Amino acid sequence: MIRLEDVRKVFHQGRPDELVAVDGVSLDISDKQVTVLRGPSGSGKTSVLALVGCMARPTSGRIHVGDREVTSLPEHFLTEVRRRTFGFVFQEFHLVRGLTALENVMLPAYPLGGSRKQLLSRAQALLERFGVGGRARERADWLSGGESQRVAIARALVNDPMVVVADEPTAHLDSKLSASFMGVVDALRSEGRTVLIASHDPIVHESEVVDRVVTLRDGRIVDEAL
């Protein structure tokens, strides 16, 4: 369970360009379920994802990941929680250019320092699973949008995280590829992973795979549908 208690996130606090991105959000995200955050651009979806994924700290409020209150953790411990608990799929996929698909998938595991042989076979197996095994040695900048996304999903899973966080994962995909992505999400849920997606794409939040949709506007929760 991930719990947000009255969380606020303010950018440029105290300056003329102050922006309240998240304004008093309280939310429980159940384990082994697919939760979608929806809302228009600027509604605070991405900020909530960043806070849940321990990428940023709230200005106020508390966040619990499992039994652990993570808001006050020093950076080093926060990174530890992030890399062991979460896997991220970004809107722009954010693969490192110049590296191969396989190297990109292995990248989050480097700081953990496990066996190279095992890591290689794990990364290769993930690429096979998402149908891009044949592109493993291809440079990331030569992959198509769909391939890049599947490599990004493989990368998100390489450390075997309990929670997968995806920010607008279908923004650059056509309907067929978007539907295929939801198939992947279904598989992740079947494995017992928690999935949190920020999206305003109907293919995502209307999908049968989704357990819960939370609607945000101006940094606040305005609707919750199960």
Place this chain on the structure above:
Amino acid sequence: MRRLRTPPWLERQRYLLDFTLSSLGRRRGRNLALLALYALVVFMLASVLMFTQALRGEALRILEGAPDVVVQRMVAGRHDLIPGDRVEQLSRVRGVQEARGRLWGYYYDTYTQANFTFLVPDRFWGKPGEVVIGEGVARARFAQPGDPFPMQAADGSVEILEVRETIAASSALVSSDLVLLSEADFRHLFSVPRDLYTDIALTVPNGKEVPMVAAKIRGQMPDTRPITHAEIARTYEAILDWRSGLAVLVLASAVLSFGIVAWDKASGLSADERREIGILKAIGWDTTEVLAVKAWEGAVISLSAFLVGLLLAYAHVFVARAPLLAPVLKGWSVLYPDFRLTPTGSPFLVATLFLLTVVPYTVATVVPAWRAATADPDAVMRS
């Protein structure tokens, strides 16, 4: 049989180094240019330092055979010929084992427009009318053993001496411009009367007594100036330090401009690099891991450049005989000695170069990365 497992931290460093090398490969053009420029600076700096150090060693080796004290006569502060009876007086000074009068002098050769040093050795092995010449003199005069060696004597007449042999090049830092000849020929050429010498060389077996002996001589013969071995060594050192200082000064501008280029290249992270750091942080890398990669990157470039520059400098100085530096640093007349320096390896020199080059560059790489790496990882989600 159980296989030994690599410790995770070591495995982690291997991953980070792997990533560093692939990062360097991805920006190959930029890094190679930087490496070449960097190696060039190390090469120049190392060449000067190695060359002057080897020269100093060479000069000090030659000085080992120099007299313990040289006594010159001064007339109103100017060096003058010293009477022969002083040899006897000086040999009686307590602590002096032997005193011998020396004959030597500079000779401006109008034909080659070079200064030669004429010297009568303790035991000249040639016959009167013969000279033994340094390799610089031989080159300047195109003289071979058996060739005539015309000189203009003090009375204006031209004396034709004969070259007996040339001095081997390997012993030749200061002997390059040397002309050895018999006492009779020297006295005739320079018009030095029989009872006068250029100076007097003393042998003082106990090195600790040298300052005392010099002080005694100053007291007993106020018109003389005793010059100790240590003072001569200091003069050599000063000349070489001055010469290398001059070259280092010129090089300093090169090092400075390299510093500016390196700082600019290293500190100005490209948008691509900043994006990459953001991605690494977002997928779970810690600030320290990002910094480790950047430090490895700086260390790989600077260490490679350091080694390449050092090896090239070694080859330049000790194999190719420093063609780029010789005119500035070697010799004190127009006759540059032609000889091979003895290679010297000094940990101090390597450490100095290391501190001057590798450390600043590595710091220059890490500081800007630190600035980028301490940003919140969610920045990448907003780009």
